[in-house]
Amino acid sequence: MRLRVNGDEVDVAFAPHKTLLEVLREDLGLTGTKHGCELGECGACAVLVDGKPVLSCLLLGVEADGADVTTVEGLADGPTLHPLQEAFADLGAAQCGYCTPAMLLTAKALLDRNPTPTVDDIRAALSGVLCRCTGYISIFNAVGSVCGLGPDCAADFDATAGKEPPR
C-alpha cells in the first residue's frame, strides 16, 4: 500500500489488521508517535490525518490510504524546529516527553484552525491527551507563547487543569 506520511509517498506492506499506530511505529520506524492504552483513552498516539488530530490506535493503517498523515517527525523543517517544539523545549513543557508528540500535533492543529485561541481554547483542544507528569500549566504556557498569549498565560490556572478523562 502507498501512504503519504510527512509529505513523502511511502510504499509499505503490512497485515490488514494493523492499526495506523502499529504501521507508523513498526513498519515505518516512526517511533515518535507513542503507544499508550490502545483503547482511545490516553491520546498519546495522536497524529494528524488531513490536518486533524486522530487517535492512530483506533484507525486501521488501510484506512489511511490516500490521506495525508503527519507525525511528530514531520513537524520540524529539516534542522529547524517548529515554533511549538522550540517553545516546549524553552518552557519545560516536554517533561518526560511521552505525551509531547501528541500535544505538539494537537496544538499545531488548533493553531492552524484558530491562530488566536484563548487559554480555555488551548485547554479544550488538548484535553484529549493525558499527561502523566507534573501537569498542564507549562504545556499551556508553551502553546500560548506561540500564539501571542505569552509564556505565563496559564499561570492562574488550577494546577490540576486538564487532568480529566479525554472526551
Ligand code: FES
Ligand atoms: S494509545 Fe491511542 S488513545 Fe491511548
Ligand code: FES
Ligand atoms: S510529559 Fe510525561 S506524560 Fe506528559
